[in-house]
Amino acid sequence: MDVSQYLEIFIDETKEHLQTLSDQLMILEQEPENMETINEIFRAAHSLKGMAGTMGYKRMQRLTHDMENVFQEIRSGNMKVQPELVDVLFRGLDALEGYLANILDSADEGTEENQDIINALNDIVEKGTGKSSQPKPAVAAAQVPAADNAAGGALYESISISDYEINTFETAKEQNLNILGITVYLQETCILKAARAFLVFKALEELGEVMKAVPDVQDIEDEKFDMNFSLIYFTQESAEKVKAAIENVSEIKEAVVGEFKLPEQEAAKAQEPAAKESKIVPEPKQAGAAAVQKDTKKETEKKPEKKSAKPAVGRTVRVDIEKLDVLMNLVSELIIAKNGLVSISSNTQNTRNDNSFNEQIEYLESVTTNLHESVMKVRMVPIESVVNRFPRMIRDLSKKLDKKMELHMTGEDTELDRTVIDEIGDPLQHLLRNSADHGLESNEDRIALGKSEVGNIWLNAYQDGNNVNIEVRDDGAGINIEKVRNKALEKGMITPEQAEVMTDKEIIDLLFQPSFSTADKITDVSGRGVGLDVVKTKIEGLGGNIECRSVMGEGSSFIIHLPLTLAIIQALMVELGNEKYAIPLGSIQTIEDVPLSDIKYVQTKEVINLRGTVIPLIRLDQILDVESAAQDLESLTVVIVKKGDKQAGLVVDNLIGQQEVVIKSIGSYINCSKIISGATILGDGEIALILEVNTLV
Amino acid sequence: MNNGNVQNMDTVANEKQYIVVRLGSEQYGIDIQYVDNIVRNQRITRVPKAQHYFKGVINLRGEVIPVMSLRLKFDLEPDEYTNATRIIIIKLEQHSAIGIIVDEVKEVVTLSEDAIDKPTSADSAGDSRIQYLSGIGKQADGLISLLNIANVVNDKEAVS
Numbered sequence: 001m002d003v004s005q006y007l008e009i010f011i012d013e014t015k016e017h018l019q020t021l022s023d024q025l026m027i028l029e030q031e032p033e034n035m036e037t038i039n040e041i042f043r044a045a046h047s048l049k050g051m052a053g054t055m056g057y058k059r060m061q062r063l064t065h066d067m068e069n070v071f072q073e074i075r076s077g078n079m080k081v082q083p084e085l086v087d088v089l090f091r092g093l094d095a096l097e098g099y100l101a102n103i104l105d106s107a108d109e110g111t112e113e114n115q116d117i118i119n120a121l122n123d124i125v126e127k128g129t130g131k132s133s134q135p136k137p138a139v140a141a142a143q144v145p146a147a148d149n150a151a152g153g154a155l156y157e158s159i160s161i162s163d164y165e166i167n168t169f170e171t172a173k174e175q176n177l178n179i180l181g182i183t184v185y186l187q188e189t190c191i192l193k194a195a196r197a198f199l200v201f202k203a204l205e206e207l208g209e210v211m212k213a214v215p216d217v218q219d220i221e222d223e224k225f226d227m228n229f230s231l232i233y234f235t236q237e238s239a240e241k242v243k244a245a246i247e248n249v250s251e252i253k254e255a256v257v258g259e260f261k262l263p264e265q266e267a268a269k270a271q272e273p274a275a276k277e278s279k280i281v282p283e284p285k286q287a288g289a290a291a292v293q294k295d296t297k298k299e300t301e302k303k304p305e306k307k308s309a310k311p312a313v314g315r316t317v318r319v320d321i322e323k324l325d326v327l328m329n330l331v332s333e334l335i336i337a338k339n340g341l342v343s344i345s346s347n348t349q350n351t352r353n354d355n356s357f358n359e360q361i362e363y364l365e366s367v368t369t370n371l372h373e374s375v376m377k378v379r380m381v382p383i384e385s386v387v388n389r390f391p392r393m394i395r396d397l398s399k400k401l402d403k404k405m406e407l408h409m410t411g412e413d414t415e416l417d418r419t420v421i422d423e424i425g426d427p428l429q430h431l432l433r434n435s436a437d438h439g440l441e442s443n444e445d446r447i448a449l450g451k452s453e454v455g456n457i458w459l460n461a462y463q464d465g466n467n468v469n470i471e472v473r474d475d476g477a478g479i480n481i482e483k484v485r486n487k488a489l490e491k492g493m494i495t496p497e498q499a500e501v502m503t504d505k506e507i508i509d510l511l512f513q514p515s516f517s518t519a520d521k522i523t524d525v526s527g528r529g530v531g532l533d534v535v536k537t538k539i540e541g542l543g544g545n546i547e548c549r550s551v552m553g554e555g556s557s558f559i560i561h562l563p564l565t566l567a568i569i570q571a572l573m574v575e576l577g578n579e580k581y582a583i584p585l586g587s588i589q590t591i592e593d594v595p596l597s598d599i600k601y602v603q604t605k606e607v608i609n610l611r612g613t614v615i616p617l618i619r620l621d622q623i624l625d626v627e628s629a630a631q632d633l634e635s636l637t638v639v640i641v642k643k644g645d646k647q648a649g650l651v652v653d654n655l656i657g658q659q660e661v662v663i664k665s666i667g668s669y670i671n672c673s674k675i676i677s678g679a680t681i682l683g684d685g686e687i688a689l690i691l692e693v694n695t696l697v
Numbered sequence: 698m699n700n701g702n703v704q705n706m707d708t709v710a711n712e713k714q715y716i717v718v719r720l721g722s723e724q725y726g727i728d729i730q731y732v733d734n735i736v737r738n739q740r741i742t743r744v745p746k747a748q749h750y751f752k753g754v755i756n757l758r759g760e761v762i763p764v765m766s767l768r769l770k771f772d773l774e775p776d777e778y779t780n781a782t783r784i785i786i787i788k789l790e791q792h793s794a795i796g797i798i799v800d801e802v803k804e805v806v807t808l809s810e811d812a813i814d815k816p817t818s819a820d821s822a823g824d825s826r827i828q829y830l831s832g833i834g835k836q837a838d839g840l841i842s843l844l845n846i847a848n849v850v851n852d853k854e855a856v857s
Contacts, residue, residue, distance in 0.1 A: 579743065624745035664761040666754055667793040669850060670747045679742070679754055679761040687742040687756050 007107060010055050014100055020044045021093055022392050025086060032081035042071040057109040060099045066121045067092050079128030088120045168211060177234040180242060181260035185228045190251040194223040199249045207245060208235025232260055323378050330371045337364040372568055380415035383461050386425045387412055390432055390459060397436045404443055404454040405436060411461035416468055420542050420562055427535040431472040431558050432457060439476035439556060467586060468564060473557035479550035481507050508548050512536045545694050547644040569663060573656035573688065577626040580688040582661050582680055587693040589640045596634060608649060615640060617649045618696060643697040663690060711810040715834065717841055718799040720767055726834050726841040727785065733794055734786035735802055738778050755796060762786065764796035787846055795850050808834045813843065
């Protein structure tokens, strides 16, 4: 069976199961007796094993099988969970992730056997249960009772019949047709199962009519069945003749043909559950593969015909069906709006009504805005998919660094654009490692300082207007400003004079400079000096920014601000000379009319005092080398923008208005010192550049 | 006949097509495989603080494409836009599109390998522009400087 078409689903579901395993193992470590967790892990391992088996990933299957075995023993009370078991299981989990990574790259699991993990698992089982750990058919045994059903009588007897179908039976009886039940068993070695089944059907159709098939005819054609299938068949011929006709087809092991007795209606209903069971678990021999079969079924139901021959896996987003419904509705509305416009334009003969035209335009506008919103929502993914690997990471770090620490996470359901989600993982991981390694003190130091022995790290995500903020905070030592200052002096990054006048905040910002690390010793966790500047570059690449706050002795926090979406933003269009620029609305606070007389000078720089806050003015025309129309105005139009808690006033010539703009990249050829973040195309085809407020301020 | 066929195949493999453009009085050739499009001059939106030879960006059917002036890049006099001025849209593998402004697009020529002289190191003495050339094409009506288009659009100056 060609399974490549299921690869994407396999990868998605494997990821999910691995995540469940990881989460539940974390819980298990805390509560070794939690039966629910143990069951959950057992189920996840079992599903993984089944899926790996279907896809032909033997090594992965073997490892999960042994992991599952351990939990089988625990479940049945033969052994207890010990700390070393959890460690081994985590190693097993890592190995599984390794397999998955290989599969992602090449559709192949690789050749790593991970024999040591398997041995360790078996040793633990042996020790824990006091008996030899022969690979035992624990799972198979569990499934046999269900399969007994099939052994008891011919499979076709368990085909369930609906009321509607009963009618056709009556008709058949009236026509004096034999109603036969047939179960066809294929040879184990049969390769082209669908082709053989097709030949069987063809032979049967010559003699009569196939009423019903289990599994579906469609599924049989698609080779979605095991080594057998069952039919209900109307014919004038005898059972023997039919049997002979079927067995005439090569590679057919056996055909069981008998009269199909129409069960009483109640009986039919009572039989239904059993029938379902036997559909899935057809034969004792196949019982081990039952889970496999189940999974295949589930997969086929979800994505029947999708083909992907490429091993490299495309990036997919799972979309809630409701979101798609909303999209569909909006598209219908869009069509209605278009039709409205068409009918107006066809009415142009004298009766053209500008009012209704404008109405339609407004309608169209609201539809496109909603459409945009919905499409953005489809692209949104909860941040959970990135952050849920962190508890595990902190656990490992805690062991490695020999510090007790705890990670508290909130706002995992905050949603971000898929592209951002893909990129944000590494920077966050970096910040968390930083907090764990540099931020938190050692256990002894914490006790000496009167803090709780266990260090705390918080990871909070929340939405704030058009931004999403992610905060990584710890209650450790905080940043030693003097140390940073001295280090910067030592490295020649700042002059002693500068060091004198720099504020604490400016000093902290030095941390984001390339090749700056205050760690006294380099560990393999962090401290190679390629730290925060990389984080900063990455986040700025996503259109966001990062700031740091720190209080000596109380801890530090890094706050990442990210835009909700990347592709379309609300922007304020402004005019400078005869050029048009867009300023993202997200960073604008207010727009002020400032009389020239209100401009003050501080260190020869222009500032204004706005309701008690001193805000520096930025003459955009000078920065952007625009030939500003020489004006003798009494007041300036100033757009107040903010970056973190910094503010600045951008002086513009004219305001045009608010507009939804589609961001286009201007490519990497032009080097404009980052003051332009992109361009957008206006309604008349003209291009307006989008100002990057973060670099201007 | 068979023999002739093989020879024919050979020459095809060794031939390249170039678009011949004019800058001032000089003729330059651009390998046709990198040319995505040739468009008339249109409104260029200036990009502040860009390298001096970038005139700005244009809107090409909904895509924003940076445009550079070959004249400024080669230290010639600034462009004078005429009816013959064209923007050649270049698409290099792995890179986004970029436009270059030329005075005129003249024709497409096919040059075989032996009609192309490779620049020698002696030629390059004291002239940084040599890195922008991949060879000199000889033709009946004069010489064509063949542009090494990858170096023209991606030189170090653009990165720094």
